[in-house]
Amino acid sequence: MSTMNTAGAGQVHVVDHPLVQHKLTLMRQKDRSTNSFRRLLGEISMLMAYEVTRDMPTRMIEIETPLETMQSPVIEGRKTVFVVVMRAGSGFLDGMLEVVPGARVGHIGLYRDPKTLVAVEYYFKMPGDMHERDAIVLDPMLATGNSAAAAVERLKETRPRSIRFVSLLAAPEGLKHFHEAHPDVPVYTAAIDRQLNEHGYIVPGLGDAGDRMFGTK
Numbered sequence: 423m424s425t426m427n428t429a430g431a432g433q434v435h436v437v438d439h440p441l442v443q444h445k446l447t448l449m450r451q452k453d454r455s456t457n458s459f460r461r462l463l464g465e466i467s468m469l470m471a472y473e474v475t476r477d478m479p480t481r482m483i484e485i486e487t488p489l490e491t492m493q494s495p496v497i498e499g500r501k502t503v504f505v506v507v508m509r510a511g512s513g514f515l516d517g518m519l520e521v522v523p524g525a526r527v528g529h530i531g532l533y534r535d536p537k538t539l540v541a542v543e544y545y546f547k548m549p550g551d552m553h554e555r556d557a558i559v560l561d562p563m564l565a566t567g568n569s570a571a572a573a574v575e576r577l578k579e580t581r582p583r584s585i586r587f588v589s590l591l592a593a594p595e596g597l598k599h600f601h602e603a604h605p606d607v608p609v610y611t612a613a614i615d616r617q618l619n620e621h622g623y624i625v626p627g628l629g630d631a632g633d634r635m636f637g638t639k
């Protein structure tokens with residue numbers, strides 16, 4: 423994993439593991455089936471979960487091995503909340519839950535107005551006790567950054583203990599915008615692509631993640 427700072431001084435971690443990069447290449451291919459696209463996203467999410475949870479807090483418990491008693495670490499999974507940005511963020515959820523099965527899950531419904539590219543909220547549901555939880559926001563695409571910035575702004579109203587944002591692909595313009603709004607929130611992504619096109623799509627990109635996941639084009 424390589425780490426850098428964006429212009430706004432926020433941190434970006436690029437998960438450059440060969441397995442992630444290989445699967446991302448397959449996902450970008452325009453003839454990839456919906457089924458295969460969804461499966462690959464699930465596989466990548468599990469691999470990215472390892473990186474995003476690398477510094478997760480643990481506590482020691484006493485266990486008995488077949489030979490003796492020892493103190494050994496366990497993660498505080500119940501203190502994590504995965505926040506799915508619908509729709510496409512749901513593709514990241516199952517893999518993350520495989521790795522942190524005790525986590526809670528919140529949902530934010532946002533769609534990007536195709537003309538103005540402004541994020542419009544239609545749903546918001548979080549667990550209680552957010553102030554005791556570390557939030558990991560899931561959305562595969564960070565394009566203009568409007569959706570990511572809006573999701574995190576809304577999430578901050580619930581005062582989670584910490585926030586990090588996981589995407590699959592990010593555009594440089596979107597990262598800059600996001601970190602100007604939220605310099606305190608690190609971003610984990612598998613790749614930073616060249617730029618946005620005139621419709622606000624990431625290029626080279628992979629197209630519309632939600633449509634490709636659900637076959638709704």
Ligand SMILES: O=P(O)(O)OC[C@H]1O[C@H](OP(=O)(O)OP(=O)(O)O)[C@H](O)[C@@H]1O
Nearest residue numbers: 508509510533534565566567568569632
């Ligand atoms: O950085 P932005 O310019 O805001 O674009 C990124 C957003 O666009 C996609 O969602 P979309 O609005 O297409 O909704 P969907 O997930 O329901 O398809 C994607 O999942 C992000 O939420």
Ligand SMILES: O=c1cc[nH]c(=O)[nH]1
Nearest residue numbers: 565623624629630631
């Ligand atoms: O390239 C993009 C931009 C926004 N949303 C997507 O799904 N893809």
Ligand SMILES: [Mg+2]
Nearest residue numbers: 508509532533
């Ligand atoms: Mg969205």
